[in-house]
Structure formats: C-alpha cells, structure tokens
Amino acid sequence: EAQVTQNPRYLITVTGKKLTVTCSQNMNHEYMSWYRQDPGLGLRQIYYSMNVEVTDKGDVPEGYKVSRKEKRNFPLILESPSPNQTSLYFCASRPRGGWTEAFFGQGTRLTVV
Amino acid sequence: AQTVTQSQPEMSVQEAETVTLSCTYDTSESDYYLFWYKQPPSRQMILVIRQEAYKQQNATENRFSVNFQKAAKSFSLKISDSQLGDAAMYFCAYRNSGNTPLVFGKGTRLSVIA
Numbered sequence: 001e002a003q004v005t006q007n008p009r010y011l012i013t014v015t016g017k018k019l020t021v022t023c024s025q026n027m028n029h030e031y032m033s034w035y036r037q038d039p040g041l042g043l044r045q046i047y048y049s050m051n052v053e054v055t056d057k058g059d060v061p062e063g064y065k066v067s068r069k070e071k072r073n074f075p076l077i078l079e080s081p082s083p084n085q086t087s088l089y090f091c092a093s094r095p096r097g098g099w100t101e102a103f104f105g106q107g108t109r110l111t112v113v
Numbered sequence: 114a115q116t117v118t119q120s121q122p123e124m125s126v127q128e129a130e131t132v133t134l135s136c137t138y139d140t141s142e143s144d145y146y147l148f149w150y151k152q153p154p155s156r157q158m159i160l161v162i163r164q165e166a167y168k169q170q171n172a173t174e175n176r177f178s179v180n181f182q183k184a185a186k187s188f189s190l191k192i193s194d195s196q197l198g199d200a201a202m203y204f205c206a207y208r209n210s211g212n213t214p215l216v217f218g219k220g221t222r223l224s225v226i227a
Contacts, residue, residue, distance in 0.1 A: 045214040058214050100146060100208055106157060
C-alpha cells in the first residue's frame with residue numbers, strides 16, 4: 001500500500017529536549033515536505049526536499065532542521081524545542097512533476113511544555 | 114507572495130443538500146494549480162480535487178466540483194448530495210508551476226446535519 005508513515009503520532013516533551021519526528025514513504029517519490037498546522041492558520045510549510053541531499057526552507061523554518069540522506073526518509077529535527085512549536089505536524093510527498101502533495105502522513109501531535 | 118483566503122470559518126449543510134465553500138487567491142502568475150483538501154476528524158489530509166489554471170473547464174470528481182473564475186481569482190468548491198462523511202475541515206491550496214510549496218488557506222469547517 002502506498003503510504004507516508006510518520007512516527008510518533010503523539011509526543012509530549014519538555015522545552016530544550018532534542019527530538020526527531022520520522023517520516024518515510026514507500027512510493028519512491030522525489031519530493032518530500034514538512035508542514036505544521038495551527039488553528040486559524042492552516043498549514044504552513046517548514047522545509048522541503050526535491051531529492052536526496054537537496055533540502056530548502058519553506059515559510060516557517062526557524063527552530064527546525066531536516067535531512068534527506070535516503071530517498072524514502074525525511075526526518076524533522078527539533079534541536080531545542082520551545083512551547084511555540086506545539087503543533088500538528090504533517091509530512092507529505094509527491095513524485096517529480098506531480099502537481100501537488102497527494103500523500104500525507106497521519107500527522108504528529110507535538111506538545112512542548 | 115501568494116495568499117489564499119477562505120472567508121467562511123464554518124459552514125453547515127443538511128444531508129443530501131448542496132453546499133459551496135469559497136476560496137479566493139492572490140497571485141501575479143499565469144501558470145499555477147489550485148486544490149481542495151479535506152481533513153476529517155482522523156486528521157488525515159485527503160486531496161479532493163485539483164484544477165490547472167490554463168484549463169477553462171471546471172474540474173469535477175463525483176459529487177465534488179469547482180467553480181474556477183480565473184479573472185476573479187476565485188476557486189469555490191461545490192459539494193452535491195452532502196453526506197455525513199463529508200463533515201470535515203476543508204482547505205483550499207495554491208501552487209505555482211515548478212517545485213514551489215503549497216500555500217494553504219486557513220480552512221472552512223463543514224458540518225453536515227442529519
């Protein structure tokens with residue numbers, strides 16, 4: 001089954017404790033991206049990657065890092081989480097030339113206290 | 114920068130009736146794509162329908178159709194014969210051609226009344 005898998009689904013952490021949210025897709029898609037969703041703000045892109053070792057900032061990259069060492073994986077790293085990073089996070093993917101991210105992960109609900 | 118505006122934070126519709134969700138966008142580009150996504154309570158993001166700006170014909174997917182008015186920069190979603198399973202948050206989104214990010218509206222929460 002074609003899918004994007006995120007882990008964990010839920011995470012509560014404390015300010016300053018480094019964490020990683022994993023994202024993996026099994027469709028050999030070139031393009032992957034991370035979004036955060038906040039009430040009243042819709043979804044905003046954090047980072048994206050057009051292929052292995054190629055990443056770029058989206059609209060709200062501050063406080064986040066990503067890496068793309070393998071085509072299937074695109075982890076999101078919060079080196080020093082802060083309460084304003086409490087949000088719902090989505091990973092998404094599409095093939096090269098695809099119109100849009102048609103495949104989203106299940107979402108990760110992150111709470112930073 | 115492109116912006117997407119959904120002016121209706123909440124809407125409701127009777128089961129079996131038709132509802133239209135509004136979306137306007139701002140861009141200076143001529144080649145772009147528009148989308149509607151559905152997010153049910155499960156939080157899963159589901160692509161509902163898409164429209165290429167160069168196509169004059171409005172896209173249709175079963176009970177879902179759009180009214181694309183390029184000059185007015187309007188992209189509304191019509192849901193016909195509404196079903197209880199249509200209850201969700203709906204997001205309008207825009208993307209330029211090329212590898213550019215999606216720009217989302219803030220969403221419209223649709224309730225379906227039995």
